[in-house]
Amino acid sequence: MIAELGKGLALTFRHLFKKPITVQYPEERVPMVPGYRGLHKLMRYEDGPYAGMERCIGCKLCQAACPVDCIYIESEENTPDHRVSPGERYASIYEINELRCIYCGMCEEACPVDAIVLGEDYEFCNYDRESMLYAKERLLVPPPEGRPAEREPRGATVPIGGRRVPSGGGRG
Numbered sequence: 001m002i003a004e005l006g007k008g009l010a011l012t013f014r015h016l017f018k019k020p021i022t023v024q025y026p027e028e029r030v031p032m033v034p035g036y037r038g039l040h041k042l043m044r045y046e047d048g049p050y051a052g053m054e055r056c057i058g059c060k061l062c063q064a065a066c067p068v069d070c071i072y073i074e075s076e077e078n079t080p081d082h083r084v085s086p087g088e089r090y091a092s093i094y095e096i097n098e099l100r101c102i103y104c105g106m107c108e109e110a111c112p113v114d115a116i117v118l119g120e121d122y123e124f125c126n127y128d129r130e131s132m133l134y135a136k137e138r139l140l141v142p143p144p145e146g147r148p149a150e151r152e153p154r155g156a157t158v159p160i161g162g163r164r165v166p167s168g169g170g171r172g
């Protein structure tokens with residue numbers, strides 16, 4: 001009994017003078033491990049002929065792939081006056097119920113244009129259910145600096161899943 005107590009105290013004293021490994025959250029934050037799946041982001045093209053435009057072409061493949069049915073999308077046609085994505089369509093409504101989401105990454109896997117990604121943000125807990133319903137406005141990343149969010153694309157083709165298909169893609 002006394003020996004065990006001595007062992008315990010020795011262990012405590014050994015660590016008493018070591019540098020602490022405690023992270024002083026929220027002043028300090030540890031970087032997330034590669035592959036961490038946090039809050040979703042809807043991406044835009046960062047450079048190239050479509051820079052600033054939304055990647056999402058409203059194809060709803062992510063919605064179909066979601067095993068818990070927590071994505072809701074409505075799509076509309078792009079027009080010359082209102083071109084949001086390089087494809088035929090864009091997502092006019094894109095919502096994710098982050099409370100129901102199981103962060104499996106299937107939506108990310110299913111997306112042919114890398115539009116929906118699970119980011120590194122883990123600080124989005126809340127006190128009411130409504131706040132966990134993320135509409136497009138909250139998911140969409142801002143356009144790169146100096147790039148408009150909406151315009152007529154200059155290229156004749158749209159990159160989809162590593163292939164290049166004619167503008168419109170047939171997937172929107």
Ligand code: SF4
Nearest residue numbers: 066101102104105107
């Ligand atoms: S991470 Fe999984 S559960 Fe969450 S929205 Fe994507 S497919 Fe659905």
Ligand code: SF4
Nearest residue numbers: 056057059060062111
């Ligand atoms: S799969 Fe990608 S492009 Fe299609 S609706 Fe989902 S996020 Fe948009």
